[in-house]
Amino acid sequence: MRSSEVVGLYGTDAPADRQRRALTSGRVPVAVYGLGKMGLPLAAVYAELTGNVTGVDIDEQVVETVNAGGTHVTGEPGLADLVSVVTADGSLQAVNDPSEAAEAARLHVAIVPTTLTEERRPDLAALEAVVESVAHGLSPGDLFVVESTVPPGTCRDLVEPTLAAASGLDPDEFGVAFCPERTASGRALRDIRGSYPKVVGGVDEESTRAAALVYDELVDNEVIRVSDTTTAECVKVFEGLYRDVNIALANELALVRDDLDVDVVEAISVANTQPYCDIHTPGAGVGGHCIPYYPYFVFDRVSGEMPLSRAARDVNDSMPRFLAETVVDGLQARGTAIEDATVAVLGLAYRPGVAETRASPAIPLVEDLSSRGARILVVDPVLDGASADYPLTPIEELERTDLDAAVLVTNHPEFGDLDWESYDSLVCVDGRDALVDLPDRHDCYVVGRGPN
Structure with missing residues (x-):
């Protein structure tokens, strides 16, 4: 008692x-x-x-x-x-x-x-x-x-x-x-x-x-x-700053992949076998209530410019635009204008399996593609209508829809069960290096790897 x-x-x-x-x-x-x-x-x-x-x-x-x-x-x-x-x-x-x-x-x-x-x-x-x-x-x-x-x-x-x-x-x-x-x-x-x-x-x-x-x-x-407390506060935000800058390096390398004509993901993987190298993985962008926020907690308290950390934020924030431009270029190569296209955005949550959309890179991607005139279908199996920023299309309905392009932003396990054989030829942009065994008729671009 x-x-x-x-x-x-x-x-x-x-x-x-x-x-x-x-x-x-x-x-x-x-x-x-x-x-x-x-x-x-x-x-x-x-x-x-x-x-x-x-x-x-x-x-x-x-x-x-x-x-x-x-x-x-x-x-x-x-x-x-x-x-x-x-x-x-x-x-x-x-x-x-x-x-x-x-x-x-x-x-x-x-x-x-x-x-x-x-x-x-x-x-x-x-x-x-x-x-x-x-x-x-x-x-x-x-x-x-x-x-x-x-x-x-x-x-x-x-x-x-x-x-x-x-x-x-x-x-x-x-x-x-x-x-x-x-x-x-x-x-x-x-x-x-x-x-x-x-x-x-x-x-x-x-x-x-x-x-x-x-x-x-x-x-x-x-x-x-x-x-003291300030040191402990710095420990927390420095963890986020490190990840933001490291991811930005990986994303910047992914952005120049086409100029180098190399599989950047493979090169990173092998570079990381050297014990002093630990480059993160490029992707569709950085979301959530941590990494995209913490740099601003430090920016607000210092007089210096912190150009490296600010540049990292800019790089990571640019990834949704890169995805959108890759979709536009892929469609254009097929003779399809973006304003005439139906595009599926796969994943609105910022992490697989987590019903949270805060700072998700999918949000600026949807806004970008919409502003270009595309018809957007947002698919996210972990969200319901109340927790989503946009109307959601169920996966079952998506598989009955004529699509021109699809962009994978969040690698929910459910997307692994999509029947890609059921679609006519698509432009696919894979922001998470997760779409495997796609039919050859689909033109797939993987961030960091290039055309697949």
Whole structure:
């Protein structure tokens, strides 16, 4: 049975083993703010560990679903079963009032989205709202952890000062740490529990110590302590910048493939057998809520131009236009004008098997082809009408449609079952090097490999 004694982890002189027992016995109430694609799995894992978690979300439907033992997050193996268990035994409950949760909690974990404005500036409104709400319920000894990806300096310049000013507490009475989520859609529980080392950095040494104690219990992997919150924030966004620049290199090589008349994908593969070379794979573009966003989190905080990172963004953003131009050129070679063509865009989600369209390269591709006058059929088996940006054509209907061209943007497994034999001669553009054994009558161009 849970003890009625409630304790905080920051600034305590209790032995570490006693703090750990307090955490795992539920005597350190936890509040997780944000029950989205990563927030709900995180809250469920915390509940599994501590038995005393309040999940907070402003969406009343999300709260009702979770309290009923269900989940609105799909495509995450094991999540539905875990949520069912931890809500049934009372380890997890959900509310839509962050102030209510903050009053009772001693460990506060924010995992809300950081988006971009139309001017591509970081929008921290969701985190700011959480911080303001938590501040009014903050107690001495509380620890506030940010898992949301944020621009470097956010915890130091925004979170800690706001908590202090709104709570009336001195900064040395509570802790603030940045402990970035290092998870991917479709494997959230596995990643949260420790697929990779957990990074923790506090605004002071005591915040770092308290956060490390928490995550040493929560995850199975190594916990890496860094110098401060800003270093930890940089770790997260630097991971995304590395991938963005590396993918841009691969995509730039794919863009000059025709001039070189070489299979760039093959050349990259062999180059990577040298241990100091690790070029990524070219493709249709970069989507999702991570890689296309993180460079702007850094651009916003520095005075330098960062030309390499900006150029990488431009290259990756150019890939949908390259796909569209390849379609136009292929049709033109056959004597078909783009404005007279019906083109299937295969995949609107940014990743295979993930019902998420944020920053998907398919969106600018559809807009480009549409602006040229083509009739576009968008096909995506993991999306429903409510989650799609455009009307969707079912695969079964597509196979009964006369097409002039098809572009593979997202390699959903279902596209492997398409009956290409049933179509007359098509122009095919493969943005993922995934269309195999096409009939010879189809003219297929593979990004990075060329005409196939």
